[in-house]
Amino acid sequence: MSKLVKAGIVGGAGYTAGELVRLLLHHPQVEIGAVVSSTQAGQPLHSVHDDLLGDTDLTFASELTGDEDVVFLCLGHGNSREWLLKTHLPPSTKVIDLSNDFRLAADRDVAGRHFVYGLPELNREQIRTADSIANPGCFASAIQLALLPLAAAGQLHDAVHVSAITGSTGAGRGLVETTGYTWRTGNISTYKTFTHQHLGEIGETLVGLQTSFAKPVRFIPYRGNFTRGIFASVYTTCELLVPEVQELYADYYRDAPFTIVSEKEIHLKQVVNTNKCLLHVAKHDDQVLITSALDNLLKGASGQAIQNMNLMFGLEETAGLGIKASFF
Template identity: 55%
Template sequence: MQSIKTGIIGGAGYTGGELIRLLLQHPYAQISFIHSRSNAGKPVHTVHSDLLGDTELVFTDTISEDIDVLFLCLGHGESATFLQYNTIPEHVRIIDLANDFRLKAQAVTGTRQFVYGLPELNKGAISTAQSVANPGCFATAIQLGLLPLAAKGMLGESYITGITGSTGAGQSLSSTAHFSWRANNIQAYKTLTHQHLAEISESLAQVQNGYTQQQLHFVPWRGDFQRGIFVSSQVKCSVALETVAAWYEDLYKDHPFVHLSTTPVHLKQVVNTNKCILQLEQEGDLLVIHSTIDNLIKGASGQAIQNMNLMMQVPETSGLYLKPSAF
């Protein structure tokens, strides 16, 4: 088959950099251009220094229409503005990695209808979509942990804690992104108000009618490490653990990146991969679902590649056989 021609808007940040790394190794894709106004004319490896020797691509401030897929790696709120001022041909598929089009009420812009891009929930719709809204990183980890219960109508009040690495805050410096603040330090933030709660509740309500955002109680944490997300969700469930585990295995049996572990899970199992690994623990009528992902891959750029594969009718796992960092 012919190569999938791709373009990237906002290629200088963390998600843009991860996308470049993945696309350079993708068996069916090629990068046609990487757009960055602030770095136009500079070799890509001057910003992403690990790519020295891997690519001679140069950042550009122009946009080519001769592509199949356009990735938007812009800041939250900037994708809608970009599409307002730039006409992208209808034949070009768009995958937005920001939060602009994730909610149903915001999923339409111009003639484009964005599909929520969680493959384990919407694989069929993604496969025929022209535009996809990539899920948030915390949202991905939480949803994959709770969806099997929601699919059985068994999900009630959910009490969730989750910790994320410093790359989850983006590349722009802030007081809590500096090494001197992050090192040997953790902090709760956006307690019970995190922006991903709305998209999580919409997905859960898609499979369990009537589920609401008010039933989600989420406390996120900033961690003193670079990448990865670890989430623990506690729910009431008196069904035997073996039965619940069978629900999880059944729901994810046709989804290549979600795996259920019978032993305690940890971040290094998933860092630098597109995997989500789940673990279940039960004490009495309390069930805890642990879920862990790499926030930049399954939580962002890897999931975007997974969505591109589905949209372009190539094997879903293409370009995503990645090596975890075991030590």
């Protein structure tokens, strides 16, 4: 099959860029052009992403080739907007940004581009016709997927409580004390309680679906002593009966290839190294509890970015994402 899409990656030395390269190398309809890194130009990709040894002879570039169909921005938060303002991209080149620069409605217009919020289960049709995508945050993806059906049905009537834990890769490649092995192993801690940056995009989505929703989302994030994955427990008051809630979720995600509602309780190993988000719904007295699990680097970042790319170019939504869980 001939390659239909030429992809470039900017910010190629980080975790999300490494995941993009791994996935795109095996995508049946994508050719990787330049993988740009300001610090690694001229070095082979496997000098940084050393698991790529034997998979590709690509080297890091100092700039794009100029004929990319799509560019993935894997820059640090705050740098994508600056890069777009100083870089001339042809209007026909699509952009998928993995930072938080364009996730909020007030920030989505820059350099003649309008960014669409790239959660396929929410905005699939808008993504199909977009020229630029703001890829959602990892926690935001897990939490929103847990709540979309309730908001769409106007069933959010009280504060939403979230407790969610993430692996160390969620903090990026740069080594700091709280990502180091000796600190993280056998340890657990909270951070950014009630103030996490993903709350903004979560709030906009919920209000966009249910304009009457004016209650807080009280979010406590945890650092886990594992490398990848997010497990979120989300609960709020709900008057629906158990069968009604289950039917609501089954109907909402009926056509979502990567979001699966499980009848049994879920766990993290089911989703690590996949683009899936698993959900489980239960009722306890008047509280509905939704547990949500996904891989923070895939459905929470690079896998979802490729899912968005597939939609933008009219490809099969699941193309290049048929990967198995690392269960054992």
